Amino acid sequence: METAQNVVWDGIVRGYAPPDVLDIDPSLTLQTAEAAEVDPITYEVIRNSLQNINLEHGSTIQKLSISPITMIVRDFQCAILTEVGDVMFLGPYLLYLGNTLGLTTKWILENRSASPGIEDGDVFLSTDPYVGSSHQQDTGLTSPVFWGSELFCWVSNSVHYSDIGGPVPGSFCLMSQDIWQDPPCFPPMKLAEGGKVRADMEDLFLRQSRLRDTVGMDLHAALAGLSVARGRILKLIERYGAETVKAVMKRTLDAGERAFQEKLDMIPDGRWSERVYTEASVPGDPGIYVSQINITKEGDTLYIDNEGSSPQVGSINNTYAGLVGATLAPLTIMLAYDLGGVSGGVSRRVKFRPVPGTITCCDYPGAVSAAGVFNMPMVVATATGAVAKMVACADPPLREKAIAMADAQAYGGWIFSGLNQYGQFFVGMSAGMAAGAIPASPGRDGVDTGGLFWVPGMEAANVEENELAWPVLTLYRRENSAGAAGAGMYRSGVGAEEAWVLHGTDHLDSQIYMNESFVKNQGLLGGNPGGRAFHRLKQQTDAAAQLAAGTVPQGLDQVSGDEVPLFYKGMPAVLDPTSMWTTNLPNFAGYGDPLDRDIAAIQIDLTDGKLSTKDALKVYGAVVNEAGQVDVDRTAEQRAMCRRERLAAATVGVSHA
Amino acid sequence: MGYYIGVDGGGTFTDAAAMDDEGRLFYAKAATTRDDFAMGMFDALAALAEECGVEVSELIASTNRFSLGTTVGTNLLVERLGARTGLLATAGHGDSILMMRGSGRTAGLEPELFFHPQITDKPEPLVPRFLIREIDERMDCLGQEVAPLNVEQVERAVRSLVEEHQVEAIAIAFLWSFKNPAHEQQALEIVRRVAPDVYASCSHQVSPRMGEYERTVATVINSYVAPASAAYFRRAADKLHDSGLDHPLLIMQVSGGVLPAAKAVEVPLTALGSGPVGGLIGSLAMSRQLGHANVIATDMGGTSFEVGLIINGEPLVADENVVDQRRYKLLQLQTTSIACGGGSLARIDPHSGSIRVGPESAGAQPGPVCYRRGGTEPTVTDADVVLGLLSSESFLGGRMPLDRDAAVRAIAALGDQVGLGVEETAAGILRINNARAAELIRQQTVVRGYDPRDFMVYAYGGAGPLHAFAYAHELGVKGVVIPLGNGASTLSAYGCSTSNLVLNFEREELFFAPFELDRLNRALGELEEEARAAMFDMRAGGDEVEIDRFCLMRYRGQWLHNLVMRIPRGHLGTEDIAGVVDDFRSSYDTLYGHGAGVVSQGVELFSIRVRAIVRLRRPTQAMEQQFGKPVADQARLGSRDIFWPDRMERLESRLFDGSRLHYGNRIKGPAVVELPYTSIAVGMDQVLECDAFGNFALNFEHTPGASPVVGTQSSTLTTG
Amino acid sequence: MREQVIINENLSLRRTDAGARFVCACGHDLADGSTNFKEACAVRESPTADIGEGYASFAVEMAAQMCFREFFCPDCGARLTTEVARVGDPYLWDTAPRL
């Protein structure tokens, strides 16, 4: 950590940034001995077992939890950590949560080893973003695994809980000006002791929630994940010995660091940046704010800073933990894609030089509960842009691993509440748009509805699953076309759109929706930015009448009624039986000049109905004849003309300001 | 004498196995004929009749039971030779199968690839966008109609698909059809009326499970493979009937059971991939006899290498299957496969200048160069012949002499391109092939956290026994069993012949605890009736039908989790249900830790299953009574120089006639045991032993990695 | 020692007698390697709503503060990079590899 002096990164007044050597109470003994020799088969068996244990930890949470946010959207993460809290394996879930687990665990080692002490069978719960969570809802559980009297390692998870209290359902407090208007924030406390859950602590946590039962189930799912992982690690140690298992853990981290190092060797030194704009620090605020991430590569180390980010304001902040997690996510995908989630070795070569007091690294008491749907995707997007530009400068073939930006609103998020068709209160978060899209890379188009790369296991719920849980009817869910949004020499995969009407209720409160005022996405090195994420709402429609008459409306323009203008962080919208609501997850970013796009690739999209003749001409300068074929010669002329037109419309000169 | 016959067709060879009334086993095989699978089957039966010492007509006429397993559906999918298929989907939801829930890019792939977006992509769609038709209709989650079916639209869509696009099959998959199938049924009637020759299936029949994506996939795959599969079943059944078979032809299913052909054609999806299941069932029968709790069942044939697992005496059952990154829900025994076998082609990779083996295969036509059927590119089998592991004279019991010179020429030509000698090239081909097989086993065991050292490998299929000495050894498993010796190359056929009639019925219906007893009893009763009626249709009924009833339970809201709980027989009372709920809660705590469940959280039952089994009688396998001497002189055929790829040296190796080996014989490597349909390679430091059931056990004297494990285990004791 | 850094199909940083230079694939010598090459580009600044369908929102005043910038090679017109930015904000100096 290189920061201004006299500033304490203690997890209290400022985010927690752990020192290289932790200050742990001497009463706690760590298991550090390693076997000198491990044969290759044993190494492979143990390494795979550990990875598999972590996957089983994740699938246990996923299976046993009941909120769609966790089980379908995979808005959680789990990890095995070394005795000092270095993250070893991450699961294929929400990547940015990985490092938050390491921070929380290290903080516990430093601040809880003396009192109340760290013992076998303990589970610590923390919701404190200044210690190490991305926002309060992403509650972390971390549990020491002891072998004999020594602390061998940690198992840990972070799960997004549907409601953990605070002034609004879902706990995303858009109006917050500081943390006291946010849901409560619990620094690490002992949820379980000696293998037993403490009823008082469990109640303290659950008592805050509007959805005590749901959150209770999810909490038990998270506890079950820990106990599955802990049990299997102990079996592994029993069979192979603590020193052998530890040797495999350390060597796996070393190997990860070496593999990352080899990638860094292929990248020139230099500095790369990305800037993403956002609006509305609280609902109604007309201001525009900046998220900026810069990467400086010097030899074998990456230095990350957030200089250029706006001063912290309103509810659009994230803590140091969020900044670190959001940056490591795209680094893992672009430079550690071959490590299967071993991220610990990577973070050894990445140093942070954060500028505190900013929206991308705020100080206490900045409000952060909304970060999960606003800041975190935005900072991941910002970091993605910076990392992608750096990786694009790498020697081939590494430069092909650069991947353009997913949307800053990548969840297509929409949070709503009301009474469901069974008469129960619920808070829903739409996961239908989790079909995502893979953005473009140098050398490759993205993948249409190919998922969200920084939540590798993410999956869209089936329409039927949504309709079973919520009082809605999905009129359509279909892929977008591949027009201007995300165009480029290599285009982004397309996103999707869906439309809902109410069914089984006559009232739904739309709590949070993200109608971007302007596009926030950035294209990569000549590509178009992705599209603008938006929702639309029409009231007083005849959708119900059309359905009853046997027609399923297939577009907002196919129903009568009045469109209600929706704004970013607009006031909660009320849906009634005449409402029709659409959610659009835009295509993500493209790469390279669209006029350089291969004609054969344009032809495939035309034939497949993904690209209109009009967009082929306007976006790609491709002239399509009446038979639907791209005319090669006329396209060459057209493209030459486009280039001339560009220059005619452009000005050469130094930027203003 | 009566016979119980199993046939496994569709691979490079069509395999046949028979047991007679006295429990004696016979095996035979013949080349699969691609144009008309039935021809290959009759060739195999002719060979089987010869083994049994009877005329083929007599064999068929005196057969008490005839079971057929097939890879025809898998071949259609893998080679993309299925029917041109159209899809009718609910308006607004035709993209579902293309969007693949956003996870189609990585579905079924190893988790490592999840972090690597650039090398993952979605598969080519089975139904391209222009063959998808959206139909105005809608049901809701309770099965109530929201919008009526637009009948004219269906008719127009069907006409357009059939007349303009010449589809040969149609899949109908509407939202919530498993709750209320009325619209799918209506649409099906229209298809039958408008296009009576086009095969059509509905999602509520094929996979009546929640989740429109998976249900649509199941239905599309079913329709895609149906026309060719059904034709295959019918032709086989007709021909067997014409040849005097007096019993219905039974078709192997992925459930591990069999069904009469007339029933199996209704939903061919349930036969898809049943070939490897036959081998797994055969391995299971054998592992129970031998007392092996953990088995890696490996089947290497001409085109593919299949792996299934038996853990603690039970085959792994999967509720979901992923074929080619397409996920669907169907109860089945789990097997995994890669294209890797005797027919795998060895080619030069132009980019790296290295030799690549597979995934392309020469199949049975043209087959390996040494088959003299027009093959010009060298295969793994050609390499076996060049090295001397396979004899050119005694292949298929001498009925099919192999052209060693042609194999040598082809491999030499390949070697020339990369500057390697003939033997080096052939050995390299085998080493690459074995490494690919070992990697799949590693994926299935190590990657899932199972240590292969706790397992026995069962090696069967035509090429398994010949290569297991290398691929199994590499993983350090306990040992290898070549089940049934010569029968190993036809184990799937044997497994088919041992299978019972099995039907699974399932209904998704939601019950909140305390369950409405009347509704539950009614639903179970209906399902049970359905199962009994289906069995009755198959001429099985009364007491011989064993009914097992299960339900899927979860805590309220857990969509992705369930525990399968057994429901007691008969009419359920309040106490029975309380017992089932208690069982659920305690199983949950056992699995996920004490207190994992939340007492206040309601329990729901969301699906009921009825499994009907009719156990098909068969004789007990005859055992060899006499324990012979370890020395196997009676079977000695002499010696041959073999170039062993694992050692890269030529060694004088002893040859044995496997058919003359007896219980108690021991053979030390290097040696090759020749059997009519396969050969068993016994490497240096390996010993082959014969048991009373005709199985051969291949034991390794040195297991790699064994000694360090012992060392660390003892250090564990002192640490702990 | 690298002779060049490929940034995309059109833009690269090359070692020349005059030191490290940003160069276009058309041969145009764009700028010194230690500067922001965007300053040497032909720039077209347009409303974000004009990028294509779906880019316009109801938040017209907010959107009016933003623009879409395209940076072209002043010689051949190749689009070297783009950015969405607040009108009046400096060009982001985002790509500064060193040879």
Ligand SMILES: [Zn+2]
């Ligand atoms: Zn130029």
